[in-house]
Amino acid sequence: MPADGEAKAPSDALRAPPSRILVIDDDLDIINSLENLFEGDGHRVEAFVDAREGLKRFAEAPFDLVITDLVMPELSGWDVAETVKKKGGKVPVILITGWGDDLDFARIEKSGISQVIAKPFNMATVRKAVSEALPPPG
Numbered sequence: 001m002p003a004d005g006e007a008k009a010p011s012d013a014l015r016a017p018p019s020r021i022l023v024i025d026d027d028l029d030i031i032n033s034l035e036n037l038f039e040g041d042g043h044r045v046e047a048f049v050d051a052r053e054g055l056k057r058f059a060e061a062p063f064d065l066v067i068t069d070l071v072m073p074e075l076s077g078w079d080v081a082e083t084v085k086k087k088g089g090k091v092p093v094i095l096i097t098g099w100g101d102d103l104d105f106a107r108i109e110k111s112g113i114s115q116v117i118a119k120p121f122n123m124a125t126v127r128k129a130v131s132e133a134l135p136p137p138g
Helices: 028-040 051-060 077-088 105-111 123-133
Strands: 020-024 044-048 065-069 093-097 113-118
Touching: 020 028, 020 051, 028 044, 028 123, 044 051, 051 065, 051 077, 065 077, 065 123, 077 093, 077 105, 093 123, 105 113, 113 123
Parallel strands: 020 044, 020 065, 065 093, 093 113
Antiparallel strands: none
């Protein structure tokens, strides 16, 4: 049994297959938290605070999943999702936002966003969204 404060291992139901994940968020604390979570779960992660740099990297290398913040300087999460869908086709996009109650769900569907995670979030919520967005192993 884990000690107080120690993270529990994810259940098999929440464990996504090892994947390449691109994280784009202008908040370094969120980036660090997601990197630690995903790397601990066996994923390969590349993270960017600048959406333009993140999208440049997306164009250069294959990714299985993109996770992006909605509100960022210069490019929004909508812009990121649109670019990913144009260039990456079936690559799922998870949107992280503090504006969950104010989102236009028609726009979410139109943009091809797979999941929306509302801030503040916990790691179990993130794991669940990732496992639902990624195709099952095999």
